[in-house]
Amino acid sequence: MQSNEPPRKTPGERATIHDVARLANVSPATVSKVLRGLGAVKAESVARIHAAVRELGFRVDPLAANLRRSRRSIVGLIVPDFRNPFFGSMVAHFERLAEGSGYRLVTVSSAEKTEREAAQTEALLDWRVAGMIVVPTDGRPAAEASLLDQKVATVLLDRVPDETGFDRVSVNNVEASAAVIRELVARGHRRILLGPSSLDLTNMRDRVDGAMAAARQADIVEDIEVLLCGPDVASAMHAMASRFDEGRLPTAIFTLYSPATLAALREVERRGLVMPRDLSVVGFDDIEWMQVTHPPIAAVIQPVQAIAEVAWAQLMQRLAEPGESPRTVEVACELDLRGSVAGPPA
Amino acid sequence: MQSNEPPRKTPGERATIHDVARLANVSPATVSKVLRGLGAVKAESVARIHAAVRELGFRVDPLAANLRRSRRSIVGLIVPDFRNPFFGSMVAHFERLAEGSGYRLVTVSSAEKTEREAAQTEALLDWRVAGMIVVPTDGRPAAEASLLDQKVATVLLDRVPDETGFDRVSVNNVEASAAVIRELVARGHRRILLGPSSLDLTNMRDRVDGAMAAARQADIVEDIEVLLCGPDVASAMHAMASRFDEGRLPTAIFTLYSPATLAALREVERRGLVMPRDLSVVGFDDIEWMQVTHPPIAAVIQPVQAIAEVAWAQLMQRLAEPGESPRTVEVACELDLRGSVAGPPA
DNA sequence: CTGAAAGCGCTTACAG
DNA sequence: CTGAAAGCGCTTACAG
Structure with a gap:
């Protein structure tokens, strides 16, 4: 890091590599070489160049530096929604990972719309x-053809397609969801509501599939109900409210993404229901507020940090070896059964 | 938006303006002119150029396009923490605002560290x-000298310095906080705990000042307690836990940022206290989960969208008229007194 | 060990 | 109406 007061000679204008070269009495090519630590340069020249860099407060323009190469040292990250803390946390991890790797991260959001995802891509x-990390809006990159x-x-992250030419990182959605159903069944639940956002998202489909497989095992498939909750908090609130209005609630709700968890709790609260006495609730995705409710909400915890680290490593690996065939990694979730889960009402 | 399958002639390589020029039988300069809608060009040439652009799937490289100007058409946004939904929401608004304005947004976070803020700047x-929107880590841009x-x-946004050469946008922290104290006093509270993150942040200082002013008016200054809660959820949890351990709690807690609200509720929950019977709680910052707790948490609502819109308009204005003297805008908050507030325990 | 020249993908005067 | 040339801030062979 440089000091707070860069001793620039020309305030308002940044020094260029030519200014440095002139001051150090060498050519721009030599400055470039020294700055990138390449080739053999006389020690004297090196010293003069470093002095000139300091004197002028010179910093290379990374965008111009990459112009001659076909790829810039930038990694693009596309997430569906900045307002969802799960993705917020993801962005924070990637930002940290990008530092020191020599790449700059540029993050954009698709707002859960495929057309926007395509435009952003x-x-x-x-x-x-140079590279992209994409959480596809609905399980398949919207601008797949251009990427290829x-x-x-x-x-690809989180919502990954079954078949693809890209590297993939996701969590074990099927198994984690099955585990939740098994726990609920073990406590005596049969009538369970699943709350996915939509069945167009591959991760949601996997979660429903996993839950259904476990339900089949327990022979309660017919008691499972699926409520589509839409892309965000607003749509989930609406869907949950309608469902609660209908009455005859299940004894447990397993929401498959955090906006639905929020929506379910809101209805529980509004109608004066008491968890877990009247209703058990488990959410997929753990968010900080889930431990300040009364009781705290049971949740499937996605290891965001591990997901980000694996994905970043994969990207770096692919940049190094573009030819290798695509790999898929599945990271395991953890289930934390908190106070919102108990047996069904007597 | 272009179709999913760009009919590129050279797969793997992007067409340049020279390719277009060659195909359309004109010079690159003419293509450039047409693409930017400048100058008079023969209708025939225009048609051939557009045809060539389509044929080759040509899109300009915005970074190279700006190389000759001293400024790129990029706006930088620095927020303290992506994981805080308040800032997540802010980023989403700015992204939307940037679209169509011809600027691209590049968002980074300072992780609440001034050195990182300086490096990111x-x-x-x-x-x-071309421009920057900064939420300064502690009330003053960390790389102020370079910016100037x-x-x-x-x-500057949210945590703005008292004196500065930059445009500023913030909320009416002083008045909004005073209003909270007045409401609590009106309900009979005297012993009130304030929970700022730190007194180094100007917005926190203003909130404390506003609360203190109202307390003075009500003659309860000596009953006000200030608990520093640190930068994030973890530090706030720690601070709150220690304070609750001490016993002799106030009758009301006014947390001045959302991580402290979370931390306060966590302690309330852990110790089996009941809001508002045992304790009233009001938070500065409204976040979605605050309405799914029981009871819902009273909050000072910051109008994120209005803040973002005002700030963006200011930035555009300044880019248009760099000479004008800096302006300050204060946006009003709204207070929503929900179920977490009542009179003190009898 | 060093520098002149060409090039990255565009735009900008300028000359015709 | 159009194009050749120079330039933005760098890097990359290449020649010496």
Whole structure:
């Protein structure tokens, strides 16, 4: 880091590599070489160059530096929604990972719309990003053709397609969801409501499938109910409210993403129901507030940090070896059964 | 938006303006002119150029396009923490605002560390951003000298310094906090705990000042207690736990940022206290989960969208008229007194 | 060990 | 109406 008061000679204008070269009495090519630690340069020149860099407060323009290469040292990250803390946390982890790796991270959101995801992807490709990390809006990159066409190293995250030419990282959605159902069944529940956002998302489909498989095992498939809750908190509130209005509630709700958990609790609260006496609730995704409710909400914990680390490592690996065939990694979730779960009402 | 399958001639390589020029039988300069809608060009040439652009799936490289100007068409946004939904929401609003304005948004976080804020600012300046929107880590931009030196249009947000050469947008922290105290006093509270993150942050200081002013008016200054809760949820949990351990709690807690609200509720929950019977709680910042707790938590609502819109308008204005003297805008908050507030225990 | 020249993908005067 | 040339801030062969 440089000091707070860069001793620039020309306030308002940044020094260029030519200014440094002039001051150090060498050519711009030599400055460039020294700055990137390449080749053999006379010690005297090196010293003069470093002095000039300090004197002028010179810092290279990373965008111009990459112009001659076909790819910029930028990684693009596309998430569905900044307001969801799960993705917020993901962004924070990637930002930390990008530091020191020599890549800059540019993060954009698709707002859960495929057209926007496509437009954002194209915009990042316009920047000649070296790589991309994408949480596809509905399980398949919206600008898949362009990504493949331009051969940009890409890792898909969270909502990953079954078949794809890209690297993938996800959690063990099927098994984690099955485990939740098994726990509920073990406590005596039969009538269980599942709350996915939509069945177009591959991760949601996997969660429903896992839950259903466990239900089949327990022979309670016919008692399982699926409520589509839509992309965000607003839609989930609406869906839950309608369902609660209908009456004859199940004895347990397993919400498959955090906005639905929020919506379910809101209805529980509004109608004066008491967890877990009247209703058990388990959410997929653990968020900080889930431990300040009364009782705390049981949750499937996604290891965000591990997901980000694995994905970043995969991306770096692919940038190093573009030819390798795509790999898939599945990270295991943990189930924390908190106070919101008990047996069904007597 | 272009179709999913760009009909590129050279897969893997993007077409350049030279490719377009060659195909359309004109010079690159003419293509450039047409693409930016400048100057007079023969209708025939225009048609051939558009045809070539489509044929090759050409899209300009916005970074290269800006190289000749001293500033890139990029706006940098620095927030303290992506994991805080208040800032997540802010980022989402700015992203939407940037679209269609011809600027691309590059968002980074300071992780509540001034050194990181300084480094992130320098990095964005390296990119020659046209403008910056900064939520200063502790009330004053960490790389202030560089921002001023390079004359980059800058708007400060949320935690704004008292005196500064930059445009500022904040909420009416003093008055909003005073209003909370007045409401609590009106309900009979005297012993009130304030929970700021730190007194180094100008917005926190203003909130404390506003609360204190109202307390003075009500002659209860000596009953006010201030608990520093630190930068994030973890530190706030720790601070709250220690304070609750001490015993002799106040009758009301006014947390001045959402992590402290979370921490306060966690202690309430852990110790089996009942709101508002044993304790009233009001938080500064409204977050979605605050309405799914029992009872819902009273909150000072910051109008994130209005804040973002005002700040963006200011930035655009300053880019248009760099010479004008800095302006300050204060946006009003709304107080929603929900079930977590009542009179003190009898 | 060093520098002149060409190039990255565009735009900007300028000349015609 | 159009194009050749120079330039933005760097890097990359290449020649010496």
